[in-house]
Amino acid sequence: MKQKKFHILLAFGLFAAMYSCQKEDYLLFEGQTRVQFGPPLSLYKEKAYTFRDTLKPATFYYYPEDKIKDTVYFDIYTMGNLSKNKRKYKLEQFNLSGEENAVPGKHFISFDDPSMTESYIIQPDSVHARVPIVIIRDPELKNKSVNLGIRLVNSDDFGLGETSMLWRKLIITDHLTKPVAWNKTMTDYYLGQYSTRKHQFLVETTAKKWDQDFITELSSSLDLMDYYMSIVATALADYNRQHPQNPLKDENGELITFPY
Amino acid sequence: MNKILCYIIAGISFYSCAKDKGNYSYGLSEDILITGFQDQYNLISLQDTLSISPQVSSNKDGDFEYTWGVIENLAAGKINTFDTIAHTKDLSFPIKLDANEWILVFQAKNIKTGYSQYKTAKLSVNTVSTRGWYILKDNDKDSDLDVFLTPNDISATSRIDNVLSSSSGNKMPGKAINMSFSSTYQSNVADPAVFTNTRALLVATDNDIRAININNLRTIRDHSSFFINGSQPIEGPTGIFNGNTSIYLFNQGLLYNINTVNQNKGQFGNKIRIDFNNTTYSLSPYFVVRPNMDPILFDNLSATFVTLVAGNGATMTKLNQVQDNDLPVAGSNKTPIYMGYKSTGTASKLQGYAVLQDNSDASNRSLYFLEKDKLNLSLKRVSLETGSKVQGASMFTLLTEDENLLYFVSNNSLYSKNLSNGNEQLQYTVPAGERVTFIKHLKYTLSSDAAYNFNYFIIGTKSGADYKVRMFKKSSGNLESSPSQTLEGNGTAKGILYISPKINTNTFINSY
Numbered sequence: 001m002k003q004k005k006f007h008i009l010l011a012f013g014l015f016a017a018m019y020s021c022q023k024e025d026y027l028l029f030e031g032q033t034r035v036q037f038g039p040p041l042s043l044y045k046e047k048a049y050t051f052r053d054t055l056k057p058a059t060f061y062y063y064p065e066d067k068i069k070d071t072v073y074f075d076i077y078t079m080g081n082l083s084k085n086k087r088k089y090k091l092e093q094f095n096l097s098g099e100e101n102a103v104p105g106k107h108f109i110s111f112d113d114p115s116m117t118e119s120y121i122i123q124p125d126s127v128h129a130r131v132p133i134v135i136i137r138d139p140e141l142k143n144k145s146v147n148l149g150i151r152l153v154n155s156d157d158f159g160l161g162e163t164s165m166l167w168r169k170l171i172i173t174d175h176l177t178k179p180v181a182w183n184k185t186m187t188d189y190y191l192g193q194y195s196t197r198k199h200q201f202l203v204e205t206t207a208k209k210w211d212q213d214f215i216t217e218l219s220s221s222l223d224l225m226d227y228y229m230s231i232v233a234t235a236l237a238d239y240n241r242q243h244p245q246n247p248l249k250d251e252n253g254e255l256i257t258f259p260y
Numbered sequence: 261m262n263k264i265l266c267y268i269i270a271g272i273s274f275y276s277c278a279k280d281k282g283n284y285s286y287g288l289s290e291d292i293l294i295t296g297f298q299d300q301y302n303l304i305s306l307q308d309t310l311s312i313s314p315q316v317s318s319n320k321d322g323d324f325e326y327t328w329g330v331i332e333n334l335a336a337g338k339i340n341t342f343d344t345i346a347h348t349k350d351l352s353f354p355i356k357l358d359a360n361e362w363i364l365v366f367q368a369k370n371i372k373t374g375y376s377q378y379k380t381a382k383l384s385v386n387t388v389s390t391r392g393w394y395i396l397k398d399n400d401k402d403s404d405l406d407v408f409l410t411p412n413d414i415s416a417t418s419r420i421d422n423v424l425s426s427s428s429g430n431k432m433p434g435k436a437i438n439m440s441f442s443s444t445y446q447s448n449v450a451d452p453a454v455f456t457n458t459r460a461l462l463v464a465t466d467n468d469i470r471a472i473n474i475n476n477l478r479t480i481r482d483h484s485s486f487f488i489n490g491s492q493p494i495e496g497p498t499g500i501f502n503g504n505t506s507i508y509l510f511n512q513g514l515l516y517n518i519n520t521v522n523q524n525k526g527q528f529g530n531k532i533r534i535d536f537n538n539t540t541y542s543l544s545p546y547f548v549v550r551p552n553m554d555p556i557l558f559d560n561l562s563a564t565f566v567t568l569v570a571g572n573g574a575t576m577t578k579l580n581q582v583q584d585n586d587l588p589v590a591g592s593n594k595t596p597i598y599m600g601y602k603s604t605g606t607a608s609k610l611q612g613y614a615v616l617q618d619n620s621d622a623s624n625r626s627l628y629f630l631e632k633d634k635l636n637l638s639l640k641r642v643s644l645e646t647g648s649k650v651q652g653a654s655m656f657t658l659l660t661e662d663e664n665l666l667y668f669v670s671n672n673s674l675y676s677k678n679l680s681n682g683n684e685q686l687q688y689t690v691p692a693g694e695r696v697t698f699i700k701h702l703k704y705t706l707s708s709d710a711a712y713n714f715n716y717f718i719i720g721t722k723s724g725a726d727y728k729v730r731m732f733k734k735s736s737g738n739l740e741s742s743p744s745q746t747l748e749g750n751g752t753a754k755g756i757l758y759i760s761p762k763i764n765t766n767t768f769i770n771s772y
Contacts, residue, residue: 222522227488227529230574234530237538260574 033080035089035152036161037168040075041128053168060137060174062209067137069109074131074150074168078122079161087122087157091131094149096169102148107141107172109134111150122157133170141174148172176200181215190229190260195250205235229260292318292368292377300382301364303355304411307388310353314366314379322370328353330383333361357383359390359475359761384761388420389427389477391712391760395720395729396439396463397751402431403465405477406749414704414714414758415745424463424470427477434467434494436754437545438772440501442471443764444520447480449473455525461759462507464500469509471526474759481526487516488527497545501770503555506571513542515557519572520765532568533575534559546599548612548630551766556612556632558599563619564590565630565637579637586641587628593619594626598656601771602664609633612771613642613666613679615656625651627666629679642679649675649684659701659717660769663737667717669696674719676737687739694721694728697752702768709762716744720753727753 038044039052058072076089091111095101104110111120122129133150148170152160160166171177176199182191192198202210206228218225236256240247248256296314303310316324328346342365345353351366362383369376393408393416405424408416425431445460460480461472471480484491492511499510509516509528516528534541541559549555554567557576566576581589594616605611610632618624627650631638644650653668653675664679667687672695674688690696696719703715716731717739727750730743757768 223519223524223527223529224488226519226522226572226574230530230532233574234533234538237533237536241537 031080032159033078033083033087033157034161035076035078035122035155035158036165037131037152038075038077038165044075044077044128051164055169055171055180057171057173057177057179057212058135059172059177059211060135060141061176062203062211069137070135072133072135072170074133076122076129076131076152077161078127078158082125082127083122083157084124086124088117088155089120089122089158090153090155091120091150092153094151094167096147096149099147100144102146102170102172105136106138107136107146108148108170109136135170135172137174139174141172143175145171145173145175145177176203179210179212179215181212181219186215186219188259190225190258192256192258193254195252195254195256197248197250198256201236201248201256202232205232229258233258233260288319290318290320290370290373290375292316292322292370292375294366294368294377294379297366297379298381300384302384302386302411304409305355305357305359305385305387308355310351310355310364310383312351312366314349314368316349316368316377318370318375320370320373320375323372324349325369325371327365327367327369329365329367330357331363331365333363333382355385357385359385359387361385361761386761387475389423389474389759392416392758393729393747394439394461394757394759395727395747395749395753396436396755396757397727397749397753398434398436398465399725399751400435402433403436403463403468403754404431404751405461405463405472406751408747410712414712416747419747419749421749423477424472424479428470428472428479432463432465432468432470432482434465436752437464437466437498438500438755439463439757440770441474441757441759441763441765441768442502442507442520445471445480445507445518446520446524446526447471447473448525449478449480455523458526461757462500462502464498464509465494466496466498467494469494469498469500469511486526486528488525488529497543499545499547501547501549501555502551502765503547503549503568503770504551504553504571506568508547508549508555508568508571510543510545513560515543515568515576517568517571521572530574532573534562534564534566535578536575544596544599546596546614546772547770548599548601548610548614548632549771550601550604550610550769553604553608553610553632556599556610556630556637558596558614560595562590563592563594565639567632567635569635577635579632580635582636582638585637585639587616587639589637589639592616595619597625598772599630600656600658601660601769602658603661605631607633613658615650615653623651643682645682645684648677650677655696655699657699657701657772659734659737660703660771662701662703662715663734665737667699667701669699672696674699674739678737685738688719688732690719690721691723694723696720697722697727698754698756700756702756702758704758704760704763704767706760706762706767709760712758712760714758718756720756722752726750729753729756 039049043049119132151167176196178194326349329342329344364381364383366379395406404422407420407423409418440462443459444457446455447458448455459474463470468483470482483494495512505521506517514531542561544558547555557566565579569577579589596614597617598615602611612630614628627642629640649670653670655669659665666677672690676687677684698720700718719730721728729747732739732743
């Protein structure tokens with residue numbers, strides 16, 4: 001009897017398990033045009049890059065002090081019919097819990113600011129647009145980073161696309177930050193552990209930004225990667241030879257090295 | 261309803277079987293015979309016309325139509341297409357194809373019976389630049405190339421002067437140093453958007469370096485575009501050669517490389533450091549290398565033997581001292597006046613010889629046998645007898661992977677030194693009025709190009725404003741009394757290579 005009960009329970013359990021997870025339904029075209037974020041246009045057809053640019057850092061570090069605003073772009077795509085008219089989409093900021101959130105008017109120009117609303121438009125006969133986010137150089141960004149959560153909301157012209165493609169995160173700073181492309185492979189084989197001083201040293205010795213775009217470019221051009229790594233490793237060797245008592249260290253007092 | 265179904269099934273059954281009328285053909289099959297056709301044709305593009313008059317016969321009454329076409333052979337990564345070139349029986353086809361291996365196809369179709377027969381032949385198309393002897397020469401100021409055509413066999417039939425300046429528009433500034441051939445040099449000459457392997461001649465003078473497209477002899481890169489960070493002056497010591505997975509360059513005594521395994525744009529990167537401290541160095545222009553092996557290099561400032569491991573990385577590696585070495589791998593008081601490749605030893609060891617000059621006494625030379633096993637370098641002294649002519653010699657070369665002999669020039673005469681028993685022997689005395697400008701052992705053993713195989717010891721000389729390049733066969737390491745052929749031209753000959761469509765990066769050993 002006990003065994004029979006067990007088998008019944010097991011059957012219920014398996015049945016429940018089978019139906020407890022369900023794949024999220026695809027959004028099928030039902031007449032409503034929709035909008036969602038996506039990777040840069042050049043990578044749109046590359047499956048591996050679907051979530052490229054979900055998180056993007058932006059820094060004023062490389063610019064002269066008198067540059068107080070900059071524009072960062074994301075990419076947006078429509079689904080459904082084309083239109084002969086301009087179509088508006090809407091953005092709103094959402095709070096990122098546990099992070100210091102960007103303040104409208106202080107760190108970025110609010111999406112509903114009259115100067116911006118006309119920027120959030122899909123041009124006639126177009127399915128793609130670049131989404132401008134205007135960031136502001138606040139003095140406090142020299143010492144900290146703020147995070148801007150951006151999401152799409154319904155507008156008169158567009159419904160919303162796939163849930164996972166409706167948001168973006170922008171990190172705004174006025175100092176160097178570790179680019180996402182400085183990943184484990186970069187750390188293990190080329191650049192070593194990240195530090196702000198090491199990042200500064202890379203910029204100083206090559207006059208390159210060593211930001212997300214530059215490191216991504218190097219990742220796909222190993223001849224260039226070898227070239228720049230040779231430049232920085234040689235510059236580091238020269239610095240340490242010229243400063244035998246004070247070799248280059250990072251902000252934590254650790255010796256700066258490259259595994260290359 | 262059932263009735264309708266029955267009618268449908270009956271209808272299908274009715275048409276599913278057909279009566280066997282037994283109208284088979286039991287006659288003889290047609291046999292079309294094509295003759296008057298060679299297995300292979302070797303032709304020069306823009307110069308030759310392919311003329312074939314095949315005989316076509318059939319055991320049946322026939323009225324034939326003909327199709328000639330070509331298909332590119334050995335086109336890895338490409339979809340081959342059949343290009344129709346004629347519909348006549350007799351072919352007269354002026355060759356304008358790219359230099360490559362092609363397949364010639366001839367189809368004879370009997371339009372009365374519908375039967376066809378095909379015949380194919382290999383079509384090896386060269387340009388004037390893709391097969392022949394290449395002479396690197398200079399006039400003390402500028403350098404250029406002469407090509408001697410070899411349409412039938414290894415014997416030169418005609419000479420084309422100054423092909424580099426004719427094709428590229430200008431000579432290379434500086435005195436000629438050396439050249440090598442690479443089939444893995446990457447360029448975008450075929451498609452501006454894509455960098456792919458390009459058959460290229462790599463040439464160094466003491467003021468320029470060039471990658472030259474062997475198909476048309478146009479310059480792909482020179483010193484202004486050969487470096488990632490822009491134009492760089494080329495100054496001695498210079499030299500360019502192929503080694504393990506890399507093309508190596510000496511410039512101003514510094515080492516540069518292009519790793520041919522990685523995707524690249526055919527450009528050299530930053531200089532390779534000699535150590536992690538970026539110590540100042542100045543490499544000897546001499547090296548020991550062979551395909552798939554890291555080179556033996558020598559830093560003249562620290563008197564240290566070094567290598568670049570796997571042809572990759574930003575830093576050279578000092579070779580390790582082996583117990584009982586007759587010379588320390590680092591810190592000796594000697595400088596090479598010659599190093600070269602000899603052979604591959606057992607277990608793929610790299611073997612060569614070096615003639616070293618004492619830094620404190622330039623008249624004191626010594627000869628060493630070098631054997632590199634991974635990162636270990638064995639240095640064994642080879643005795644030079646009193647009065648050895650090696651002491652006053654001016655040029656050296658080794659018989660690569662042949663008899664155990666070192667050849668050298670002393671007082672404008674060519675001598676050999678047996679490296680096993682030390683015996684020195686006069687091999688050739690240069691005619692009066694001529695001066696030796698280079699010596700080299702070159703052999704070509706590709707079985708796929710057997711008609712062009714050779715094994716020559718080559719002596720370049722200069723007389724007045726002209727050069728002579730004599731090619732000797734050898735017997736047991738000794739030169740035959742007279743050369744098999746002599747190439748003559750204008751200028752000072754400094755080097756020679758044989759170029760054919762069959763060669764690749766590894767065909768010839770890079771060595772002085």
